[in-house]
Amino acid sequence: MRRLHTQFILGLTLFILPIIIFRLFWIRPGIAVLLLIWFVVVGYFLKRSFINPLRDLQRQAQKTSAEPFSFGYKEFMIFLGNRLEYLDNKLYREIEARRKVESILFSMVEGVVATDSTGRLSFINPAAERIFKLDAGSALGKFPREVWKEFELAELFHQVFVTGKPQTREMQLEHGAKRYIKLEVTPICLAEGEETQGVLAMVRDLTRLRHLETVRTEFVANVSHELRTPITSIKGFVETILDGGLENKEATKRFLTIIYQESDRLNRLISDLLDLSRIESGQIEPKRTRTFVPPLVEEVRQTLQPRITEKNLSFSVELGPSAVWADEDQVREVLVNLIDNAIKYTPAEGSIKVEEKDRGSMMEFIISDTGYGIPQESIPRIFERFYRVDKARSREMGGTGLGLSIVKHIVENLGGKVWVKSEQGKGSSFHFTLPKYKEE
Numbered sequence: 001m002r003r004l005h006t007q008f009i010l011g012l013t014l015f016i017l018p019i020i021i022f023r024l025f026w027i028r029p030g031i032a033v034l035l036l037i038w039f040v041v042v043g044y045f046l047k048r049s050f051i052n053p054l055r056d057l058q059r060q061a062q063k064t065s066a067e068p069f070s071f072g073y074k075e076f077m078i079f080l081g082n083r084l085e086y087l088d089n090k091l092y093r094e095i096e097a098r099r100k101v102e103s104i105l106f107s108m109v110e111g112v113v114a115t116d117s118t119g120r121l122s123f124i125n126p127a128a129e130r131i132f133k134l135d136a137g138s139a140l141g142k143f144p145r146e147v148w149k150e151f152e153l154a155e156l157f158h159q160v161f162v163t164g165k166p167q168t169r170e171m172q173l174e175h176g177a178k179r180y181i182k183l184e185v186t187p188i189c190l191a192e193g194e195e196t197q198g199v200l201a202m203v204r205d206l207t208r209l210r211h212l213e214t215v216r217t218e219f220v221a222n223v224s225h226e227l228r229t230p231i232t233s234i235k236g237f238v239e240t241i242l243d244g245g246l247e248n249k250e251a252t253k254r255f256l257t258i259i260y261q262e263s264d265r266l267n268r269l270i271s272d273l274l275d276l277s278r279i280e281s282g283q284i285e286p287k288r289t290r291t292f293v294p295p296l297v298e299e300v301r302q303t304l305q306p307r308i309t310e311k312n313l314s315f316s317v318e319l320g321p322s323a324v325w326a327d328e329d330q331v332r333e334v335l336v337n338l339i340d341n342a343i344k345y346t347p348a349e350g351s352i353k354v355e356e357k358d359r360g361s362m363m364e365f366i367i368s369d370t371g372y373g374i375p376q377e378s379i380p381r382i383f384e385r386f387y388r389v390d391k392a393r394s395r396e397m398g399g400t401g402l403g404l405s406i407v408k409h410i411v412e413n414l415g416g417k418v419w420v421k422s423e424q425g426k427g428s429s430f431h432f433t434l435p436k437y438k439e440e
Contacts (some may be wrong), residue, residue, distance in 0.1 A: 105123070105125050106125050106126060108125060108127055109127055110127060110202055110203060110204050111124075111125060111127040111128025111129075111130075111131045111132070111201075111202070111203030111204070111205075112124070112125045112127070112128060112200070112201070112202060112203070113125075113128050113200075113201040113203060114188070114198055114199065114200050114201070115144070115157060115161070115198045115199045116197070116198050117196075117197050117198055119143055119144075119157070119158070119161060119199075120141055120142060120143055121139050121140055121141065121142055121143075121144065121147065122140070122141075122198065123140075124139050124140065127203075128203050131179070131181060131203055131205045132147075132148070132173075132203075134147070144157040144158070150171070150173060150174070152169075152171055153171065153173075153183075156169060156183060156185055157185065157199050157201065160185045160186065160187055160199050161187065161196055161198070161199050164187045164189070164196045165187070166184070166185060166186040166187065167183075167184075167185050168182070168183065168184045168185075169183050169185075170182045170183075170206065171183070178207075179205065179207045180205075180206040180207050180209075180210045181203055181204065181205055181206060181207075182203070182204045182206050183201050183202070183203055183204075184201065184202040185199060185200070185201045185202075186199070186200050186201075187199060187200075188200050223273070223386075227266070227269070230262040230263070230265050230266040230269075231266070233258065233259075233262045234259050234262050234263060234266075237255040237256075237258055237259050238259065240255060241255055241256075269402075273402065275333075275406055276385070276402055276405060276406050276409065286326065286327035286330055286413060286414055287327050287328075287329075288325050288326060288327055288414075289325075289326075289327070289328060290325070290437045291323060291324050291325070291326045291327070291328045291331055291437070292321070292323050293319055293324060293335075293356070293363075293365065294317065294319040294321075296328065296331055296332050296335055297317055297319065297335060297339075297354050298317075299332065300332065300335045300336050300339050301315060301317075301339070303336075304336075304339060304340060304343060307343050308343060308352075311343065311346070311347075311348045311349075311350070312348055312349055313343065313346060313348075313349070313350050313351060313352055314350075314351040314352070315351075315352050315353075315354075316351070316352070316353045316354070317353075317354045317355075318353070318354070318355040318356070319354065319355065319356050319365075320356060320358075322356070322358070322363055322436065322437075323436070323437035324363050324434040324435060324436060324437055325434070325435045325436065325437045325438070326414045326434050326435070327414065330410045330413075330414065331410075331414075331434070333406070333407075333410060334407050334410050334411060334432065335367075337403040337404065337406060337407050338407060338430050338432075339352065339354070339367060340403070341403060341404070341430075342367055342368075342369040342371065342428075342430075345369070345371040345372050345428075346369045346370055346371035346372075346427070347371065347372070350369065350370040350371060350427075351369070351370050352367070352368070352369045352370075353366075353367075353368050353369075354366070354367050355368075359433060361435065361436055362416065362433040362434065362435060362436060363433065363434055363435075363436055364431055364432070364433045365431070365432055365433070365434070366429050366430070366431050367429065368427060368428065368429035368430075369427050369428055369429075370426070370427040371427050371428060372424070372425070372427075373422045373423050373424035373425050373426055373427055373428055374420065374422035374424065374428055375424050376424075379420060379422060382404055382420055383404045383405055383407070383408040383418070384405065385401065385402055385405045386401040386402065387401065407430075407432070411432045411433075411434070414434055414435070415434070415435050416433040416434045416435065417432065417433050418430070418431065418432040418433075419431050419432075
């Protein structure tokens with residue numbers, strides 16, 4: 001603005017200068033002609049540099065005004081100032097609205113991807129970058145085929161851009177970990193019937209949903225199988241008895257014993273399913289109290305002592321006086337499941353040990369045995385429902401396949417973690433942590 005003022009004052013001075021010179025040298029006609037030429041040239045310069053731009057500005061202002069106007073220079077400048085202030089406020093509101101839209105898009109859980117009129121990616125929010133495992137901002141300005149190796153994905157953007165018709169598709173991404181996504185791709189048009197200016201895609205990650213569907217399907221199949229086995233056995237022996245087996249008392253007694261064992265197994269299975277369902281649904285709220293683990297271990301040992309004696313197992317306990325903040329009944333159930341498993345899968349003359357380690361705000365409890373051990377490929381799945389390392393041996397020992405799953409849910413519900421370390425042929429050690437009890 002200061003430079004414009006200087007130019008205007010300089011131009012006005014040059015314009016007036018001929019009049020002053022003419023007043024000083026008016027008796028010389030030759031100089032008067034030169035001064036007249038000077039006046040014309042400088043006047044043209046002022047008109048071109050200042051008056052013409054003002055006229056152009058007035059015409060532009062007239063186009064943006066709803067009504068025609070006619071006023072002087074001062075009124076025009078006031079009008080122009082007001083108009084510029086209005087446009088500045090409007091621009092500010094537009095920028096704020098755009099920022100709000102961008103903040104919404106950036107905070108969305110679903111991925112948003114947009115391309116411009118050239119087909120290059122012009123926008124991709126953090127959710128989409130997480131879904132596609134992209135570095136922040138690395139995909140902007142690139143064509144879809146340069147970003148994604150999956151031909152079907154890049155081709156989908158191209159088809160919608162060319163045809164102008166929205167498409168929805170579910171697909172599997174093989175790059176890295178296997179993921180399932182759903183894309184809803186629509187063309188971007190400024191008005192109906194106009195050419196496509198780009199493509200907008202909504203991306204949803206269906207990986208967890210697909211995993212849950214798989215788990216549900218497997219759970220139903222496993223439950224059906226586990227229930228069918230004892231029911232089939234019970235039905236078969238009952239039919240045998242009804243077909244004349246009552247005449248042989250020895251056989252009848254043996255059949256009834258098997259029926260009792262199968263019905264007991266069926267009862268344990270249903271009980272474990274109900275317990276697991278209540279824990280997962282949050283129906284069982286832990287009643288946290290100051291809980292000492294050594295007495296609970298002793299209770300469990302006494303309950304299982306006949307089986308320990310039968311296999312001649314050594315059972316050692318190395319626990320301190322520290323208390324944990326947990327539900328006593330639930331901790332007892334965890335200990336029953338883990339110690340019972342240790343007894344089941346430890347051969348005769350083996351040993352079982354229960355010990356603890358101080359982990360700051362947590363106490364870590366370890367139940368180790370010298371049993372058969374767990375193959376390394378089975379360790380990641382050992383806490384899944386109905387997963388068994390050796391199905392035949394597990395059923396023979398009366399396992400339902402739900403004990404470790406119940407342990408995992410109880411421990412995590414109490415604020416701890418559970419994991420296993422094992423070496424096949426040398427034994428296993430199950431670890432779980434619980435929060436320490438702290439005085440108020």
